[in-house]
Amino acid sequence: MLVLAMTLTAFGVGCSDGSETITESDGTEPVGFNKEVTMPIEAVTTTVISPGAEPRSPLRRTLEPGISQQVTLTTDHHIEQQINQQPQRDISPPSITIPLTARSGADGVELTVGNVTSPDPAMAKALAPADGSRVGIDVSDVGAITALKLSPKPSTSDAARAALEQSFYQAVYQSIAFPAEAVGVGAVWTVRQPVSGSVPLEQVTTCTLTARDGNDLTIELNVVQTPKSTVWHLPNEAGQLEIVDYLMHGTGTIAVDLDLPLPVSGTVEVGGNQTYRDPRSAVTLRQSLRTEVQWGA
Template identity: 85%
Template sequence: MPIEAVTTTITDPGAEPRSPLRRAYEIGTTQQVTLSTDHHIEQQINNQALRDISPPGMTIPLTAQAGREGIDLTLGNVSSPDPALAKALLPADGSQVGFDVNELGAITALKLNPKPATSDTARAALEQSFYQAVYQSIAFPEDAVGVGAVWTVRQQVSGSVPLEQVTTATLTARDGNLCTIELNVVQTPKSTVWHLPNEAGQLEIVDYLMHGTGTITVDLGLPLPVSGSVQVGGNQTYRDPRSAVTLHQTLRTEVQWGA
């Protein structure tokens, strides 16, 4: 599954000394890391009661290995606080995932190869989690930077509501290959309508505000972030022009990396 290309622009190169931020791992380098995702959705139709329609969160242990064109991932025992999803995820142990990565660290494609016994429910949950991780990852600037550097990353986010995502990254610390980067994320719709799933029609976008922040720590000698989290949330309001029904949603998505 291809991922939309990114455009990076430096707004402040930071302090001297400056050097390019580039992944420096050798082919075959391995890393153990855990990816956790949580997606919270509250929904209200007109004046009806507020409903929590959040999908279950997931914790995904990963073994990452640097390949020639990207990063190969092997899933460990994926868990979820939802008993039904946790049971459905059991056959996914050992499934393969891949990230194609360019020279600036941007992910250009996502590959999912679940074990054959993995159910459609588990496959969809894994796909959603990895999409969240991909779009909350960070690309590096092309030119050399130092501590205090600020750059923006623009990217189109595919989905039922196409978005333009602008991430402002600040290099707050660097010790050799270890870099700490603060992130500020803003998402705005590129369309005035939301195309509902399964060709169920479309709704007008009345209001859409999504913003997030986070901090990640990256070791340039390893394929994936070693720690950190990014949380993006906000409010969305939609209207059905045929019936004047109004749908209001409050969303919050968190992607977390850790040992």
Template identity: 75%
Template sequence: MMALALSAFGTGCSDGSETTVEGDGADPLVGIGREVTVPISAVTTTVLEYGAEPRAALRPEVAPGVTQQVTLRTDHHIEQQINAQAVRDFSPPAITIPLTAQAGDDDIELTLGTVTSPDPALAKALLPADGSRAGFDISELGAITALRLAPKPATSDAARAALEQAFYQAVYQSITFPDEPVGVGAVWTVRQQVSGSVPLDQVTTATLTHREGSLLTIRLNVVQTPKTTVWQLPNQAGQLEIVDYLMHGAGDITVDLGLPLPVSGSVEVGGNQTYRDPNSAVTLRQTLRTQVQWGA
């Protein structure tokens, strides 16, 4: 089951000049006009509280062939400041992706509808992506183990990048169910490494706040911490020291164990990051906020 979206972004500079580099929480996909499959890092779940009786194992129970209409909306905000210069906004436009999901034996096939954006240029660039396909490989416990993307050949690089970013934001905040039976009030953690230019340890704490049959409401609390003290910039542009890195967020999602994707929900993750160039006096500060919404 997918939950929310979350990504890592960075900014680098050298000798006082400014270069902005954005990432999507994972290595970019390659290949135009063909499907590309990318494995997703494994997750580990740990039950902290088992919740009230009655308790039962939480498992996706999606019959092959079941379809679902749902909309994914992602909105990422990024501001950065270099030393005492003015704060600049590098936020990419939000996008809204109507999806038709069809369940397979152990995967979910997605067909994109007309993707929209409040940015006129990006909205126009996204039009040829109508009918593009994507997919997820799913484990028994609901973890996404692989992402597949196959944009239409006419999809531009800008539109393709926006779609990749949106799906990575969703995938890397996917929720995995615990292996043990649990009841309402149960709390478990999902640990996963988020790959990218700055590898991150991500811990999502999930609380089952309500259950009515197969319909579950889950509260999410997300914390990310870097696995390294430096960021190796792309294209051999050097490295930046990570002075501080705080990313945290929360939200609620509603999932139906009989449907492929979340029914509704919204989670927002944000924080501040500070990087320093060890060869100069340049310091970069970022304020980030990412929101992912699922709905009709």
């Protein structure tokens, strides 16, 4: 039970969104540390449920090279965990706020990280050297992010790098892809996307275009995540747990300017409860999770 508890505590930061994080307790330097690391993002499938009202037109970002945007990304990941009848523990990582300058180019969008802050003093100190780090994103013609490239400053610690990686992964998997067909106000479409990781997930986001003023869009989101497997493969080959139940659901509203590379404002929150069981020891793990991704000025 002790080994299981330690493993789950170390991995709790990454379990809800499928991305695997590296903690200081690993004692090893992550692959590509202080070098550009490219992380492919699973492809999306969009399906129009209702095309909306006339007039209708395709939703496409018109990103001329050199377009610049300043926006702030804030992510908050809350985890409470209970093993058997032990007291419930809060193992949440600190929230972080990342000022970003985005510039469009011929090969995608490059983000420059500003002065990252956190309410946790230790995390804030660890993140200070990350100022000036670069993040590249490849975007398809319908706005789907297809790759995430991280280039941390050489002085960025592995703890800070893991926190940034986690935040960008959360933001990427709550981003919006547009349908290929022309749509109008009131249009509804789904975005289906696998989320790879120790618990492979199928994420379906239902998008509703609630308002449009030229290239300014307001889109409501409804997110549902379901596991594609009946087991959770623990990191570092530490075994596997049976998934007893898994319910993750969220909602949000995002404002998009088709002339800019990133959302202008908005918040998406996904949360739920999960229960796992170790078949060898009958140990049961319960987790309550909530992830919030917020864009703003």
